[in-house]
Amino acid sequence: MNTLDTLHSALGSLRANKLRSALTALGIIIGVAAVITMLAVGEGARERVSEQLKSLGSNLMLVLPGTITSSGVRLGSGSRNTLTQNDAAAIQEEVAGVLAAAPALRGSGQLVAGNLNWASQIYGITPEYMIARDWRILRGRGLDENDLRTAAKVALVGQTVADMLYGGSDPTGQTLRVKHVPFTIVGLLASKGQSFGGQDLDDVVLIPISTARGRILGQAQGRLQTVGQISVKMRDGADMQQAEEQVSALLRQRHRIQPGQDSDFFIRNLSEVVEAEQAASRTLSGLLAAVASVSLLVGGIGIMNIMLVSVTERTREIGIRLAVGARQRDILIQFLAEAVILSLFGALAGIALGVGGAHLLGHLADWNIIVQPLSIGLSVFFAAGIGIFFGWYPARKAARMSPMDALRYE
Amino acid sequence: MASPLIRVEDLGRDYRLGDVNVTALTGVSLEIQAGDFVSVMGPSGSGKSTFMNLIGCLDRATTGRYWLNGEDVTRLSPDQLAGLRNRHLGFVFQNFNLLPRATALENVELPMLYAGVPPAERHRRAREQLERVGLGERMAHYPRQLSGGQQQRVAVARALVNRPPMILADEPTGALDTRTSQELMALFQALNDSGITLVLVTHEHDIARYGKRILTFRDGRRVADQPVADRILAGTEPAAAP
Numbered sequence: 136m137n138t139l140d141t142l143h144s145a146l147g148s149l150r151a152n153k154l155r156s157a158l159t160a161l162g163i164i165i166g167v168a169a170v171i172t173m174l175a176v177g178e179g180a181r182e183r184v185s186e187q188l189k190s191l192g193s194n195l196m197l198v199l200p201g202t203i204t205s206s207g208v209r210l211g212s213g214s215r216n217t218l219t220q221n222d223a224a225a226i227q228e229e230v231a232g233v234l235a236a237a238p239a240l241r242g243s244g245q246l247v248a249g250n251l252n253w254a255s256q257i258y259g260i261t262p263e264y265m266i267a268r269d270w271r272i273l274r275g276r277g278l279d280e281n282d283l284r285t286a287a288k289v290a291l292v293g294q295t296v297a298d299m300l301y302g303g304s305d306p307t308g309q310t311l312r313v314k315h316v317p318f319t320i321v322g323l324l325a326s327k328g329q330s331f332g333g334q335d336l337d338d339v340v341l342i343p344i345s346t347a348r349g350r351i352l353g354q355a356q357g358r359l360q361t362v363g364q365i366s367v368k369m370r371d372g373a374d375m376q377q378a379e380e381q382v383s384a385l386l387r388q389r390h391r392i393q394p395g396q397d398s399d400f401f402i403r404n405l406s407e408v409v410e411a412e413q414a415a416s417r418t419l420s421g422l423l424a425a426v427a428s429v430s431l432l433v434g435g436i437g438i439m440n441i442m443l444v445s446v447t448e449r450t451r452e453i454g455i456r457l458a459v460g461a462r463q464r465d466i467l468i469q470f471l472a473e474a475v476i477l478s479l480f481g482a483l484a485g486i487a488l489g490v491g492g493a494h495l496l497g498h499l500a501d502w503n504i505i506v507q508p509l510s511i512g513l514s515v516f517f518a519a520g521i522g523i524f525f526g527w528y529p530a531r532k533a534a535r536m537s538p539m540d541a542l543r544y545e
Numbered sequence: 546m547a548s549p550l551i552r553v554e555d556l557g558r559d560y561r562l563g564d565v566n567v568t569a570l571t572g573v574s575l576e577i578q579a580g581d582f583v584s585v586m587g588p589s590g591s592g593k594s595t596f597m598n599l600i601g602c603l604d605r606a607t608t609g610r611y612w613l614n615g616e617d618v619t620r621l622s623p624d625q626l627a628g629l630r631n632r633h634l635g636f637v638f639q640n641f642n643l644l645p646r647a648t649a650l651e652n653v654e655l656p657m658l659y660a661g662v663p664p665a666e667r668h669r670r671a672r673e674q675l676e677r678v679g680l681g682e683r684m685a686h687y688p689r690q691l692s693g694g695q696q697q698r699v700a701v702a703r704a705l706v707n708r709p710p711m712i713l714a715d716e717p718t719g720a721l722d723t724r725t726s727q728e729l730m731a732l733f734q735a736l737n738d739s740g741i742t743l744v745l746v747t748h749e750h751d752i753a754r755y756g757k758r759i760l761t762f763r764d765g766r767r768v769a770d771q772p773v774a775d776r777i778l779a780g781t782e783p784a785a786a787p
């Protein structure tokens with residue numbers, strides 16, 4: 136019996152029991168839909184995470200002025216400015232493998248250009264910041280030592296600021312009022328997109344840290360030159376754990392903190408944030424994988440069950456086929472084909488449902504969803520495997536019938 | 546002389562039902578030559594169907610040997626037996642045994658499906674056989690849309706389509722009225738005249754007399770084997786009694 140005849144006959148008998156066939160395929164439909172959704176969510180999260188890692192800058196840790204204990208009351212981060220520009224210089228000098236240790240002041244404020252205004256994040260930085268945070272210049276120039284020394288009123292703006300205040304036209308050379316102080320824009324930053332929390336990373340203005348002190352970000356012109364944060368970028372392949380310990384040890388020593396006492400700063404490894412996010416999407420994927428495998432198993436058993444019923448119901452048909460010369464293989468293939476077509480049909484419906492479901496989920500939960508062609512191929516392959524695996528026993532039972540017994544069956 | 550088409554020696558078939566051994570057939574030895582038309586008679590339960598199933602390679606003997614066309618089939622595998630049934634045997638059953646979801650044409654094509662005949666030739670040959678049995682107008686009909694006599698003709702066309710040398714019919718007229726039975730027997734005689742060997746089980750002497758030879762079974766044994774003295778030839782039947 137050739138392939139076409141086999142297909143024709145298998146489709147014929149499935150069509151004779153449409154509702155039963157559809158219900159039988161339901162398990163597979165749900166299973167495949169869950170697999171597709173799972174992979175789409177997983178892949179979407181994975182890609183988002185790796186993009187995020189890129190935008191955050193990998194090998195990056197953030198040193199923040201930290202909890203200090205004052206009369207037994209622990210105050211939050213930034214409650215006292217304990218970090219200084221000299222701390223940053225010391226990290227750069229003394230910790231091995233540091234690519235850039237960039238101090239920064241951070242605040243927000245109103246920007247005005249012409250008759251437009253916009254509230255944005257304002258960072259007082261040194262040139263190292265560009266390296267530490269992977270900022271690239273799209274137009275114009277970056278900040279240099281000269282700007283720093285002279286506390287020049289020059290600024291770099293992010294894409295969002297440029298769009299909001301200059302309508303997308305080239306902002307370099309334009310005047311920007313930052314908290315009423317006029318600055319000249321010398322450079323436009325290349326876009327970074329969004330952060331995890333959906334925060335717009337391009338909504339920034341970068342100015343020299345020396346300029347930022349005093350009026351702009353309201354820092355006291357202290358002798359210690361306190362800073363709001365230090366971004367520490369390590370060289371590729373550096374051991375972040377070890378680097379974190381070294382930075383911590385150095386700062387504790389510099390701040391004269393006794394062993395056993397809490398640090399007056401803390402260090403956040405940004406990849407930890409990413410890992411937490413990754414773990415969440417892994418949990419969801421795991422859940423879906425469990426649903427998928429249970430559903431596929433149940434679907435497979437359903438197919439086996441219905442095929443067994445079908446073999447019994449069609450005993451006489453099997454007898455007739457055997458009588459006119461069907462070999463065992465012909466009968467086996469006929470019933471296997473039905474099981475496989477059933478599960479492939481389930482797979483196709485499941486793919487449609489899964490792709491639709493994944494997009495809906497992505498839309499509702501605002502997740503990144505990526506349906507890979509591979510996952511579709513995989514589902515089809517898997518479903519065919521289930522059809523063969525669970526169809527085998529009923530098909531073999533049919534094929535091994537004695538022609539006479541089958542013909543006499545009532 | 547050429548070897549007989551069928552030769553059985555001491556053929557027997559036992560069924561085990563729990564502890565009881567039922568002997569359905571025992572010690573049957575006989576030969577059937579190509580071109581013969583054999584009627585098998587005997588009371589119910591005498592082993593006629595058992596005998597037919599054995600020579601039709603649908604069942605295996607528990608004792609004895611069987612040569613089909615000179616070949617010892619006793620030890621052939623299920624698939625080899627399937628091949629024999631496909632090429633050398635045609636079956637006609639009392640209850641027609643057509644596939645209910647297939648048209649007359651598709652039913653007749655079925656044996657060719659397993660013989661690997663390409664589709665175009667399959668159609669042509671199935672059509673040819675249906676025309677031969679007088680059903681040229683009914684090819685697209687499903688079995689339930691056909692009368693008993695027509696269904697049995699479809700079964701005959703199916704039995705003929707792979708051009709087997711022999712046709713086995715187990716009570717083919719059992720579900721048909723007298724007229725339809727006579728028509729079917731006329732068809733069988735015509736087939737026999739064209740060289741096809743026929744073995745036919747029947748309860749009715751008037752049907753058995755269409756054949757050339759009558760085998761009689763009783764209690765699983767063949768008790769008589771006689772030529773038909775007063776053979777009925779198709780078209781010469783006495784009109785049905787009022």
Ligand SMILES: Nc1ncnc2c1ncn2[C@@H]1O[C@H](COP(=O)(O)OP(=O)(O)OP(=O)(O)O)[C@@H](O)[C@H]1O
Pocket residue numbers: 560562567568569570587588589590591592593594595596
């Ligand atoms: N599958 C079976 N299992 C057990 N016993 C069987 C089986 N098939 C047939 N027999 C027994 O074998 C004997 C012969 O049966 P068989 O069907 O050959 O009779 P038959 O001559 O064809 O009868 P009928 O004219 O009623 O069709 C009977 O006693 C029957 O009960």
Ligand SMILES: [Mg+2]
Pocket residue numbers: 593594595715
């Ligand atoms: Mg019988």
